[in-house]
Amino acid sequence: MGIGSANVSERAQQPPELAISTVIFALRTDAGHGRPTLWLPLVRRTRQPFRDLWALPGGPLSAAESLQDAAARSLQETTGLQPSYLEQLYAFGGLDRSPVQRMVSIVYWALVRPDEAALARETENVGWFRADCLDRLAFDHNLIVDYALWRLRNKVEYGSIAYDFLGPKFTLAQVREVYEAVLGRKLDPANFRRQLRSTPDIEETDEYVQGGRHRPPRLYRYTGAAAQRNNGPLSQTVE
Amino acid sequence: MGIGSANVSERAQQPPELAISTVIFALRTDAGHGRPTLWLPLVRRTRQPFRDLWALPGGPLSAAESLQDAAARSLQETTGLQPSYLEQLYAFGGLDRSPVQRMVSIVYWALVRPDEAALARETENVGWFRADCLDRLAFDHNLIVDYALWRLRNKVEYGSIAYDFLGPKFTLAQVREVYEAVLGRKLDPANFRRQLRSTPDIEETDEYVQGGRHRPPRLYRYTGAAAQRNNGPLSQTVE
DNA sequence: CTAGTTATGGTCAAATAGACCAAAACACAT
DNA sequence: ATGTGTTTTGGTCTATTTGACCATAACTAG
Numbered sequence A, B: 001m002g003i004g005s006a007n008v009s010e011r012a013q014q015p016p017e018l019a020i021s022t023v024i025f026a027l028r029t030d031a032g033h034g035r036p037t038l039w040l041p042l043v044r045r046t047r048q049p050f051r052d053l054w055a056l057p058g059g060p061l062s063a064a065e066s067l068q069d070a071a072a073r074s075l076q077e078t079t080g081l082q083p084s085y086l087e088q089l090y091a092f093g094g095l096d097r098s099p100v101q102r103m104v105s106i107v108y109w110a111l112v113r114p115d116e117a118a119l120a121r122e123t124e125n126v127g128w129f130r131a132d133c134l135d136r137l138a139f140d141h142n143l144i145v146d147y148a149l150w151r152l153r154n155k156v157e158y159g160s161i162a163y164d165f166l167g168p169k170f171t172l173a174q175v176r177e178v179y180e181a182v183l184g185r186k187l188d189p190a191n192f193r194r195q196l197r198s199t200p201d202i203e204e205t206d207e208y209v210q211g212g213r214h215r216p217p218r219l220y221r222y223t224g225a226a227a228q229r230n231n232g233p234l235s236q237t238v239e
Numbered sequence C: 001c002t003a004g005t006t007a008t009g010g011t012c013a014a015a016t017a018g019a020c021c022a023a024a025a026c027a028c029a030t
Numbered sequence D: 001a002t003g004t005g006t007t008t009t010g011g012t013c014t015a016t017t018t019g020a021c022c023a024t025a026a027c028t029a030g
Helices: A009-015 A067-079 A114-118 A141-158 A173-184 A189-198 B008-013 B067-079 B113-120 B141-158 B172-183 B189-198
Strands: A017-029 A035-042 A058-060 A085-092 A103-113 A127-130 A169-173 A200-208 A216-224 B017-029 B038-046 B058-060 B085-092 B103-111 B128-130 B169-171 B202-208 B218-222
Touching: A017 A067, A017 A114, A017 A141, A035 A067, A035 A173, A058 A067, A067 A085, A067 A103, A085 A141, A085 B085, A103 A141, A103 B103, A141 A173, A169 A173, A173 A189, A173 A216, A189 B172, B017 B113, B017 B141, B038 B067, B038 B141, B038 B172, B058 B067, B067 B085, B067 B103, B085 B141, B103 B141, B141 B172, B169 B172, B172 B189, B172 B218
Parallel strands: A017 A103, B017 B103
Antiparallel strands: A017 A035, A017 A058, A035 A127, A085 A103, A169 A216, A200 A216, B017 B038, B017 B058, B038 B128, B085 B103, B169 B218, B202 B218
8 A cells, every 4th residue: 555556467577575674773862851762773775766765774685694694694784783682573575565576574673782882883874763753764664663663562571671772780770761761651660670679580789880969779680591582482593 | 403504505596485384273172082172284295305294384475465365375275274363473594494495484373263174175185283293394394383382372361362263152161272272271260251251352142052961151252353463563454 | 968869678559360169050860 | 850960150268469659778969
C-alpha cells in the first residue's frame, strides 16, 4: 500500500534480492533535560529509490558470511560501531517494499554502550536521531524501527538487556534510567531497587560514586552470562 | 557442525538461495492415554542432500508472493492444510546448513484445528510425527522444531493462541488440555478455570456437552479479534 | 550549619498464583 | 432406586508479588 502497483508484473520476473539491515540503539544524554534517551544512527541514501531519505544501515548478504556476521559487518562499515548485543528482529519481504525491485530484508537489532556510541562518527551521510520522533524514512523502515522499539521494550522488561547499554560497573539509578528511557515512563526508585536486588546475576561492589551533590550511590556489577538472553534454543552463535 | 567444511570456498561463489519452510503444529488425541498431544507433518526428501530423511515442508520463494503467502502456499501444497494461525518464526542462514549450497530459510510456524488435521492426507512422502520425539531430520530442522516449540509454549502462556487449536465452541477442559499438551504438565482444573474466566474475550454460551458419564460441561466461545495476537506493530497482513 | 537532593530501607494494601476442599450433575452398575 | 465414580464448578486459604508511599541516611553547596 502507498505505492502504486503498476509494475508488479515486471518485478515478478526478477529474483528477490536479499539484504541485511540493522536497527542500532544507543542511549545519549539529551541536552534538554539531562536524562538519557534512545537514539539510532541512520544513513542517507545516495541513490534511487528514496534518494536523500534516511535509511537503516545495511547491505547485501555476502555468500561466505552468516546472517549475524553480515549484520555486524554492515553495522561496522557504515557506523564504525561494535554492538554489545545483536539479535535478529524479523524478515521483511512484502511485495511493495521497494518500488524498483523485490527485496527481502533480514533485519537485526543491536545495542551499543555509551562509550562506543560516543566515538561514532557523524558525517554528511551518517546521522543520529531520536528514536521516538523520526521523519519519513526510506522503504518501510519506519515500521521496522517501530517493531524494533517494541521488541526492545519487551526484552528490557523481561531479560537482562539493560546492562548492554551500560559499562561493567553502574549504579542502580543508571539501570533505572535505562528502563525509563526505553519504557518511556518514570519508575519509583525504591520499588525498582527492590526488584533489581531480588534478581540474581547482579552483585554489589565495595565502590561508591563520589562527587555528586548528594549521597554517593553504590556501584554494582552484572555477573550473568551474556548468553542467558532468553532466546530459547537459539544461542548466540547459532544464527 | 557435523558436516565437513571441505567445500566452503566452492559454496562461497554461489548466491545464497532463499527458501520458505513452515513448522505446522496440530493436536491429535493420542491412542495411548487418550489425551491430545502435539504432532507435526513432515515430508520425505526425495533428493540429495539428506535423501530419505524427513524435513519441514517448504519450498523456494516465488517472486510474486509475500513471505507469509509463500508459507501458506507451500503448506497447502505439501500437506493440503489450511492454518488457523501463521506467524514468522526466524530466518536461518548459517553457512553449514546445507552441504551442497548456501541456503537461507525463512521459517514460519502454524497451527491447524483438529478438523483440518483430520483430513490431512498421509502418503508415502508425507508423515505425521509426535513433536516431542523426533528422529534425526534433514538440515538443521531439529533445531528449528525445537525453537518453534519454545515459541509455541511462550505464546500459549501469554496470548490467545490456544483457541487456534480448537473449534468455535469448546469446553474449558478442552482449553486446559491444549495448555497441558503444549506445556507438558498438568494444570489444576479449578485454578485454570478461574484464570480463564478472568480474561476477556471468552464468553459462555447456553449450550452444554451432553453424553459424557459425568457432569455436562458448558460450552464457551472465543470473541477476541484474531488480530490481537501480541505481535506488536506487526499486524497479520503486514508480512 | 542549613537546605536541597539522591540513596536506601521500610510499611501497607491490592492483586495474583498455587494448594486444596466441597458440592453439583451426570452415566453406569448393581 | 440407589450408590459409585468421574468431571465440572464454586469456594477458601496462604504465600508471593506489585505499586504507592513514607522516612531516614549521606552527601554538596551555600
